[in-house]
Amino acid sequence: MTDLLTNCKRTQYSKEITPDLNGKEITIMGWIHEMRDLGGIIFVLLRDRDGLIQITAPSKKISPELFADIRKLKKESVLAVKGMVQESPKAPGGVEIIPLEFKLLNESKLPLPLDTTEKVRAEIDTRLDSRFLDLRKHSVSAIFKIKSRMLHSVRVFLEKNGFIEINTPKLVASATEGGTELFPITYFEREAFLGQSPQLYKQMMMASGFDQVYEIAPIFRAEEHDTMRHLNEAISIDLEASFCDHEDVMEILENLVSTAISDVSEHCKDELKTLNVDLKIPKTPFERIDYDDVVDMVNSQGVLLTHGEDLSRAAEKAMGQLMEGYYFITGWPTDIKPFYVMPNKDDPKKSCAFDLMYKDLEISSGAMRVHQHDLLVERMKKKGLNPDSFNRYLAAFEYGMPPHAGWGLGAERFTMCLTGVKNIRETVLFPRDRRRLTP
RNA sequence: GCCCUGGUGGUGUAGGGGCUAUCAUGCGGGCCUGUCGAGCCCGCGACUCGGGUUCAAAUCCCGGCCAGGGCGCCA
Numbered sequence: 001m002t003d004l005l006t007n008c009k010r011t012q013y014s015k016e017i018t019p020d021l022n023g024k025e026i027t028i029m030g031w032i033h034e035m036r037d038l039g040g041i042i043f044v045l046l047r048d049r050d051g052l053i054q055i056t057a058p059s060k061k062i063s064p065e066l067f068a069d070i071r072k073l074k075k076e077s078v079l080a081v082k083g084m085v086q087e088s089p090k091a092p093g094g095v096e097i098i099p100l101e102f103k104l105l106n107e108s109k110l111p112l113p114l115d116t117t118e119k120v121r122a123e124i125d126t127r128l129d130s131r132f133l134d135l136r137k138h139s140v141s142a143i144f145k146i147k148s149r150m151l152h153s154v155r156v157f158l159e160k161n162g163f164i165e166i167n168t169p170k171l172v173a174s175a176t177e178g179g180t181e182l183f184p185i186t187y188f189e190r191e192a193f194l195g196q197s198p199q200l201y202k203q204m205m206m207a208s209g210f211d212q213v214y215e216i217a218p219i220f221r222a223e224e225h226d227t228m229r230h231l232n233e234a235i236s237i238d239l240e241a242s243f244c245d246h247e248d249v250m251e252i253l254e255n256l257v258s259t260a261i262s263d264v265s266e267h268c269k270d271e272l273k274t275l276n277v278d279l280k281i282p283k284t285p286f287e288r289i290d291y292d293d294v295v296d297m298v299n300s301q302g303v304l305l306t307h308g309e310d311l312s313r314a315a316e317k318a319m320g321q322l323m324e325g326y327y328f329i330t331g332w333p334t335d336i337k338p339f340y341v342m343p344n345k346d347d348p349k350k351s352c353a354f355d356l357m358y359k360d361l362e363i364s365s366g367a368m369r370v371h372q373h374d375l376l377v378e379r380m381k382k383k384g385l386n387p388d389s390f391n392r393y394l395a396a397f398e399y400g401m402p403p404h405a406g407w408g409l410g411a412e413r414f415t416m417c418l419t420g421v422k423n424i425r426e427t428v429l430f431p432r433d434r435r436r437l438t439p
Numbered sequence: 440g441c442c443c444u445g446g447u448g449g450u451g452u453a454g455g456g457g458c459u460a461u462c463a464u465g466c467g468g469g470c471c472u473g474u475c476g477a478g479c480c481c482g483c484g485a486c487u488c489g490g491g492u493u494c495a496a497a498u499c500c501c502g503g504c505c506a507g508g509g510c511g512c513c514a
Contacts, residue, residue: 040472111449120451120464338514
């Protein structure tokens with residue numbers, strides 16, 4: 001029924017078929033996006049990674065056998081088509097392919113669980129159940145091409161700036177860092193957890209003399225949140241730099257963000273157009289707003305925010321109303337930040353922590369860290385943590401830990417900013433949320 | 440976890456105590472030589488699960504499961 005690939009090789013992707021190939025014999029491969037059978041002429045829209053190309057089969061120009069075989073084809077089946085490129089003003093894109101022969105590489109079952117031509121929208125739940133089919137839609141794959149480009153450009157930027165890529169364990173022993181819930185797992189005869197952040201490890205790397213490190217890796221959070229901007233498994237772009245303070249790493253962050261945006265807008269034009277996104281490259285430096293001023297700004301919008309509290313969702317939205325684009329919130333109260341955040345030396349109630357916001361969405365948070373062993377122990381105790389359970393971490397601070405700072409940037413949240421999607425699940429191939437563990 | 444709303448063919452929907460359960464898309468068949476959301480004709484296909492009220496439940500009530508939105512939680 002179906003054919004094997006044998007010696008058949010793709011010569012072009014759909015977008016490489018241009019009118020100047022007129023008269024050339026080419027081989028393309030892809031999925032049947034749509035068929036229009038007009039009786040004496042059949043149009044097959046073949047889709048590949050990059051787009052669509054029209055196969056035009058006029059009964060008078062091709063053999064009756066080939067014509068009959070084409071008529072039998074089904075949507076979403078996989079095809080290799082050898083044919084002649086024909087320039088034609090009537091064809092979409094001004095070019096089409098007159099088939100000489102084809103191989104049916106695999107047939108698709110029908111009906112499809114969702115409509116790949118997007119005539120009928122499917123709900124996100126239906127789409128995620130059949131994600132492989134959903135991803136055949138260009139409006140969906142565009143998100144992942146943009147995410148890929150963003151991650152690429154982040155790596156290039158960091159390598160250029162002297163950062164070393166590291167890998168830290170995701171299987172961890174300690175649940176004592178405080179804050180978020182961890183996923184417990186069985187590690188042979190012991191209990192272990194999935195890592196919530198590479199924070200402690202990248203700090204230990206500062207004591208190794210690597211100076212500047214980054215990691216792009218999954219983080220796991222066992223919170224039962226059910227929102228459009230939370231995931232239980234996400235990718236964190238994490239960075240830590242020695243002999244730096246928070247101002248230094250904020251500068252790195254804003255430059256990285258604007259570089260990535262400009263790189264995406266240059267290399268993902270088609271994808272951005274598909275998504276109808278007009279990406280503006282933000283000017284650096286980003287605006288810095290002190291937490292004290294944020295409290296006033298939020299309250300001025302009629303949203304109650306008490307000094308010393310973290311931003312509620314309503315407070316974030318109020319800020320989103322007032323601020324365009326990217327901005328930092330600095331000078332956070334020390335009390336609502338983790339133990340490893342450096343208090344401000346002139347006013348210890350305030351810290352050297354910052355968040356990077358895009359409108360009403362927090363996409364990154366970072367800080368200058370405490371590098372003095374005794375202060376770190378004191379901060380842990382104040383937070384109700386037991387320093388004994390941090391022995392291996394604390395040891396790194398006893399043998400020459402340089403001052404350092406760093407941040408973590410949520411890859412999916414940043415992708416939301418780049419693509420304009422409203423639901424963070426759109427930015428993950430196979431998202432993990434409160435209820436979804438498959439596929 | 441809480442609040443609100445919902446669950447109807449493969450997909451997306453209308454309806455809302457008894458009628459042949461609406462429409463679009465899809466799928467199957469037929470016609471058609473320039474489609475590009477092709478068109479026309481014929482056909483196929485559905486009321487989330489459990490319990491209750493009722494002569495009668497897809498519709499009303501209770502519970503479960505699931506979803507959408509909002510919030511909370513979230514170094």
